[in-house]
Amino acid sequence: MASKAHKDAASQTNMDVDYVIVYRFAQTDKSTAVANFERLIEALSHVGLATEVRNGENHSLLVFAKVASEEHLFGEVYRSRVKDWMHGVRSAAPEKETRGTLEREPLYEAERLRIIYQLITNPIADGGAGITPKHGEWRNVESVFALHDHEANKKWIKKWSTSYFLKIEDLDDIRDRLGEKIAFYFAFTQSYFTFLFFPAIAGASAWVLLGHFSPFYAIISSLWCTVFTEYWKHQEVDLAVRWGVRGVSKMETHRREFKHEKEATDPITGETVRIFPATKRLQRQLLQVPFAIGTAIALGVLIATCFGIEVFISEIYDGPLKSVLVFLPTGILTTVMPVLVNILTSFATQLTQFENYDTQSAYDKAITQKMFVINFITSYLGIFLTAFVYVPFGTIIVPYLDIFSLTVRPFAENEKQLQSPKAGFTINPSRLRNQVIYFTVTAQIVNQALEVIIPYVKRKGFAKYKKFQSERAINNGGGVNVSDNDPPEEAAFLTRVRQEAELDVYDVTTDLREMVLQFGYLSLFSVVWPLTACSFIVNDWLELRTDAIKIAVEMQRPTPWRADTIGPWLDSLSFLTWLGTITTSALVYLFSNDGLGPGGTPKDIQGWALLLSIFFSEHIFLAVREGVRLIISKLDSPGLQKEKRERFLVRKRYFDESLSQLSRFPGLKDAEVKTDRASLEEDVRRTSLASPEERFWGRQRGPHETAKIGAGLIQRAAPVESKKQQ
């Protein structure tokens, strides 16, 4: 087909489009839609954006926007840079001659896109067009997105798929194209991936030489988690300086959804500020306690029940279909859990919105904390139950699992198949290990696959559905195919844009959460199966590449936001590291005797010895962490050095400027004190009218006389030395 080359060319050019705005009017009556559309175009042109409109899929219009002239953009860039400087993100004030500034420091792609995005979405008061997609008067604006740079994406994926390690330049590239926030995710994952080699090697050695639950591996692993967490904190700063974004997280953006209760005059700025009382928010935050308890109970009951059923079926039940029924609890979990998690997540979101935070960062922190609670329970509770309930107390608890017999009663042939053996029940010593292997290998692979496949299926399915719908519309006689009127030379381009408009929006926190939860398995349970890190290395190498593909192919081009940290997930990392020392020491104490565990006899466990190992392990961890922090703080970092140099130069300039003023005053060293005022002083000295102070200071006329009189006093003093020699 001849259109192949044509298509390729179409995927090469973005027609200089900066942003595409999808305007959907399916739910609005036409006259309103027209009026709103006119307002949209007017708003865009007001902030200096040129526009073109084309037909979109399914009752939508595609508005293409680009900056009318570079001169307009320069003003915005300058405003943004001055703001950065005022918040300490840049050490030197930008020069007032904008052209020069931009020539010395050209915009990178992500910066350009961010500034234009802000131009479109910022409130009118802040100089933007005030367009808020899906919100208020702009509810027809479905989305605002930039177009993928397909050529760069191809190169990106090709390069990454053929290299083992990512270089810092690869991350710089991400940052230049997709912004710092996404670059920080990749930097974190890459850093984590590199660090993984250490526990992987230690783990493999321990597995071969020392068996499971080796205290040696436990120490190495806890130490590694601490070093990694602290090192990442250090590297975060370094990267933030490298990318010129250090401090941006302190530039608060106000949430549009914030509802103020009263307005007051800020005592500091004199501006009117919108206030929501902190005490009232605190009251609302207290709802987090019942929420956390409710979450723990709901998820805990579900997990514990499935756990109980599974233990019952696999270890007590002895009837037919056992090999099938054993998957029953997994089935329940896989179907009920996502529903429950969705409900809880929406509840968490509502609760966080109800808490009514003023700034985006406070909101993000609050929602991340709640998500962490949910994820913590779903990810780790199963293993906790096996490790700290089933294995040590199995022989006590298992007989009571009869209650779960009703789940399989229909299949049982007789009562005996449903009864636990009154004596001689032994726990399954490999259950804990199998469970850890399931979560760290099987579940990771499944997740990985779903992450790529689900959006793919969704994308293809939607495309088909859209096509079907359009065709039906045409058959109904009312509509025409949207692409019918496309100019032939734009057809391929517009088809591509229509496809990108239907894609999902990429959310980097989901991927980040995944990594943090993976880190949790390592810190909490890897002592059970030391090969964990090896599995993660393979998984994460793939993860980095599939994430790249996901962003480049399955998702809309993300709006490039800035960030100087991975944000509140850092706290989760620290928490998991800390908790890891507790679980690891407990696991080693409980199960290290032969690498299998004490066989489910709780009386062998000495409570005080268990607690003592936890106590020591935890406090040694706290001490080591301080040490690691100290040592890492001594590490020099190119980023910090650069920042220091810049700050030093700025200061030096100011200092030199300021001190040059000092020469206006009499130089201190040139002052000839008192000597040439002799006659006047002589008078003062003799005059009884002078104050005691004047007389006191008049006795010696200048330094030479002081020195002379002092010398005289020394000479007249009693000879100490000579006396000693007597």
Add this chain to the structure above:
Amino acid sequence: MASKAHKDAASQTNMDVDYVIVYRFAQTDKSTAVANFERLIEALSHVGLATEVRNGENHSLLVFAKVASEEHLFGEVYRSRVKDWMHGVRSAAPEKETRGTLEREPLYEAERLRIIYQLITNPIADGGAGITPKHGEWRNVESVFALHDHEANKKWIKKWSTSYFLKIEDLDDIRDRLGEKIAFYFAFTQSYFTFLFFPAIAGASAWVLLGHFSPFYAIISSLWCTVFTEYWKHQEVDLAVRWGVRGVSKMETHRREFKHEKEATDPITGETVRIFPATKRLQRQLLQVPFAIGTAIALGVLIATCFGIEVFISEIYDGPLKSVLVFLPTGILTTVMPVLVNILTSFATQLTQFENYDTQSAYDKAITQKMFVINFITSYLGIFLTAFVYVPFGTIIVPYLDIFSLTVRPFAENEKQLQSPKAGFTINPSRLRNQVIYFTVTAQIVNQALEVIIPYVKRKGFAKYKKFQSERAINNGGGVNVSDNDPPEEAAFLTRVRQEAELDVYDVTTDLREMVLQFGYLSLFSVVWPLTACSFIVNDWLELRTDAIKIAVEMQRPTPWRADTIGPWLDSLSFLTWLGTITTSALVYLFSNDGLGPGGTPKDIQGWALLLSIFFSEHIFLAVREGVRLIISKLDSPGLQKEKRERFLVRKRYFDESLSQLSRFPGLKDAEVKTDRASLEEDVRRTSLASPEERFWGRQRGPHETAKIGAGLIQRAAPVESKKQQ
């Protein structure tokens, strides 16, 4: 006597003297002494200081220095303020017109004295006279001190002795006269004193209503310690802003004693820096481990031995002189302990010097840590032994105390008096309480008394010794009485200066350490005797007043240094609070059954229950601390508000200045995009020479056309709404 009024007048005036420099030449031969003295006077006059010399006591000269003209001082003040601004201590750059700056922000006394002191002692390269007392070429310069303002001191002591609470204005007054470092000590102690009322009331109630070891009081006390520590951190910032010193602790002063190993060019500043390798320092720092172990062993053995002897004599020995012999261990402790502590302190100092820190703050931190280890053991080990060894394991250990019998063997009449009863030995249940009472009441009173009396005796004794020595010198014929040649009108003044020259130098860290150690008793052991806080209230009210007297009468006027924190002792406070939750929960678990303890039967103690209470108590503490930090961080503080306002105003000015430049570019909102270039565009649109991009953007001529075409597309779209209503 007629001289009474005269003397009063002499104590009123300081003759405008800024600093007195004591030049002692007893150990130097006279020609060198004369030469050095001349250099001293020259150095002082070079930096603009006027000088007068008078005879001092015991082969010394008193050099009086004052700033020759205020104009000279202004330059120094300006230099200092610019430096502050560069380090972020001031938010606004000082105005370049110095006179105006000083009129708006006059110097306070302490600032003036600090600047003059720095003028005398700073290196010549930094614009000072480079005079380093007792060091190198200036080893004849014994001290540099300012004269007391006796009138202000009198008012100060009078005011404080007659008021219950100190107001913030009283602290401002201290800061104005003695500098921020000392003011911070008083502020801390006052804040601690005020907070003490809470545990005092809770403790008294618990003592009356609940008996000892009440869990209720334990919770209140731990909570109080946390709140106090966190609140103080908050208040520290507030005070630092109030006093305009926030950030001064980050302005590093280099230590003169630092020995560099090599010189290198700083990659940042291009200056030559002196370097001591961090790895080598780390090696030296590792010596802290044997030091800490050695300290623990040396002091531990001493304390444990005396403890053992005391238990043996008071509870086993049954012979004559028991009532006297029982003081034997106290005697050993009081004589040996100070000697040992002195040795260890000098060892700690040498070790810290050997560690060769570059900056004063690093040095202070290192020495404080070592001192804290020493003080921790001497202060708390005795009680730890009683609480966690003697009481729980007394019945097991006491029989082995026979080894101490040799200490009293000479006094015993028969062997039986030296033997412990084979059975039926019971521990003394009130020993723990008595010991806590001893440390929190008796020892505090004794310390308090010594703190005032020792310097007094020293002062009087030295004066007598000096007098005797001078008289002997006169009798030997060689010398004359130093005051013989004093002009009569100056005689009283000079006598006073000679006295002040002999006084000790005040070290605020000693007093601060005392307060922190006192806080330790409260956090660690007050659950044993809840009246502890009541005793401390009385003690600290007195402490604040006697410290004032000490500074005003017993010591030289301290050089007013700046500080924005109580420094490394803050870490000790946090540590003691943390440890307090552990000891308190352990004490409550061990002894709460009837307020007396379990009577020394270790089998009653469940190890796991003890450790579990510690575990929970510690982790609840950590969680509560986070909560307290969060709440305290929400507290508004006048200081921070002031700082924010200043910073806002500075920024606003810069921002307004910078953005006014933007009007030079075409205003974005005025841009009329594309509309009036119609004919040109028409051409472009038709020309096949144009690029695809140009053609794409040329299809709609300006926003109006885009809006029109968009409206057309909307109108032509299939009617969605109507279909729904079908």
